[in-house]
Amino acid sequence: MTPLEYAQACLTTRLQDLSQRAASIERSRQHRQRPLSADSEDRATERENDEVLDRLAVTTQVEISQTRHALSRIQDGTYGLCESCGEPIKPSRLQAVPEATQCSGCAASAQRAA
The missing domain is CATH 1.10.287 (Helix Hairpins)
Incomplete structure (x- = not known):
């Protein structure tokens, strides 16, 4: 596989x-369709x-x-490509977070900005 x-x-x-x-x-x-408790x-x-x-x-x-x-x-x-910078996302990151859309660097930058 x-x-x-x-x-x-x-x-x-x-x-x-x-x-x-x-x-x-x-x-x-x-x-919620039932009445609340008395x-x-x-x-x-x-x-x-x-x-x-x-x-x-x-x-x-x-x-x-x-x-x-x-x-x-x-x-x-x-x-597997970062949506922010276009660089490949490390396989170890994708294995840990398969839904990742950003590389570690861009994700960390976004987190700091938030």
């Missing part, structure tokens, strides 16, 4: 896992849980988007 085939297999599996996670989060959010402490806990589910849903959707983007880069032949 080539490194590119390995990356594609890893990303495809990750996309499936993320899609299952998103579905599970959405099922957990369905409780007990104020229980209501507060339910609201906190809702906030956690909302954050998980957003994070999961971002990860799904990044994974799909990486898979599309494999298809169009740009996978």
Whole structure:
């Protein structure tokens, strides 16, 4: 298996896992259709849980988007090239972060700027 085939297999599996996670989060959010508890402490806990589910849903959707983007880069032949500088991304970085779109240097610069 080539490194590119390995990356594609890893990303495809990750996309499936993320899609299952998103579905599970959405099922957990369905409780919102029921009235909140009469007990104020229980209501507060339910609201906190809702906030956690909302954050998980957003994070999961971002990860799904990044994974799909990486898979599309494999298809169009740009996978492994930094989107910022155009230089190759080190294989060790791609192995650790298969959805990476920037080389280590550009990613560090972007992180400092944020």
